[in-house]
Amino acid sequence: MIAEFASQREKVKYFRALSPEQKINAFTEMVEEAEHIVFLGGAGVSTESGIPDFRSKDGLYNKKDKRFSKYKPEYLLSYDCLNKHPEVFFDYFRKNLDCREVLPNDAHRKLAEMERCGKLDGVITQNIDGLHQKAGSKKVSEIHGSALRSYCVSCRREYDENFIFENTEEVPHCPDCGKIVRPDVTLYGEFLPQRAYEEAVALIRYADLLIIGGTSLEVGSAASLAHMYHGKYLVIINKGKTKMEGKADLVFHDSIGKVLNTLIYVTQRSGNRD
Ligand SMILES: [Zn+2]
Numbered sequence: 001m002i003a004e005f006a007s008q009r010e011k012v013k014y015f016r017a018l019s020p021e022q023k024i025n026a027f028t029e030m031v032e033e034a035e036h037i038v039f040l041g042g043a044g045v046s047t048e049s050g051i052p053d054f055r056s057k058d059g060l061y062n063k064k065d066k067r068f069s070k071y072k073p074e075y076l077l078s079y080d081c082l083n084k085h086p087e088v089f090f091d092y093f094r095k096n097l098d099c100r101e102v103l104p105n106d107a108h109r110k111l112a113e114m115e116r117c118g119k120l121d122g123v124i125t126q127n128i129d130g131l132h133q134k135a136g137s138k139k140v141s142e143i144h145g146s147a148l149r150s151y152c153v154s155c156r157r158e159y160d161e162n163f164i165f166e167n168t169e170e171v172p173h174c175p176d177c178g179k180i181v182r183p184d185v186t187l188y189g190e191f192l193p194q195r196a197y198e199e200a201v202a203l204i205r206y207a208d209l210l211i212i213g214g215t216s217l218e219v220g221s222a223a224s225l226a227h228m229y230h231g232k233y234l235v236i237i238n239k240g241k242t243k244m245e246g247k248a249d250l251v252f253h254d255s256i257g258k259v260l261n262t263l264i265y266v267t268q269r270s271g272n273r274d
Helices: 007-018 018-035 079-084 086-097 106-116 129-137 194-206 220-227 256-273
Strands: 037-041 122-125 141-142 145-152 181-185 209-213 234-238 250-252
Touching: 018 209, 018 234, 018 256, 037 106, 037 220, 079 086, 106 122, 106 129, 106 256, 122 194, 129 145, 141 194, 194 220, 209 220, 220 250, 234 256
Parallel strands: 037 122, 037 209, 122 141, 209 234, 234 250
Antiparallel strands: 145 181
16 A cells, blocks of 8 residues: 555655656556556557657658648648548548558557456547557547548448548548548547547546556647546656646656556566565
8 A cells, every 4th residue: 555645745755756666566556556547548659559649750740741741730630621622631641540450559458458357447548540449448438539430421321440541532422422421530620529528537537546648748638638637646657748747646758568567567476475
């Protein structure tokens, strides 16, 4: 059991003084103690699967591509672009957001395993690649939707992951009603999908350990969800800086899969020792 602290300041001071090994042990104890663990993740969860994030040096927004250079990257993934330049939108989407063949990494696998063991209530993700489900996670709130689903803007018929990518039309149309079939992802200028967002809020409100991974919390939706968290422990795992580090009990500037793997190894070892 982790000691009780008289104040948040005292708690932060205690955790900041820990060695790397003590930090892992403290994280393990939190995982053992917590009853409702939730993972909130961003692009950094998928970069190890080879999916570029948006804003880093090798990210999608810094990719030079003549066909798209006259547009801002945010515009290419916006509701405006889908409506005003649908041929540009679908060209960009097909070239940059086809994640059908991408495989989950250690982070996805460990989170799925934690859920199977009853140690994780759910995953909230900003990613649209479906990798948590591919790894076996069942409870996943995709707050930005999924590139593996699409639907007709008029009759709402749903289409599978191949429909947009294998369609020979420049702009894919619904065989039933002839209107555009679009990806089920949240574009710039759109609201978050209500059901996924409500699920995410419920997970956050109930959690007593929130693990935030692979996001700098610069983007609004993840940041606002993180601020709704008032549970006992907050752990951040991210290679770069994250905005809420001052509020976190533990911060790991490392690979998410690596940290989670160590955690489970230590958990099993301490289990055997008992
Ligand atoms: Zn239709």
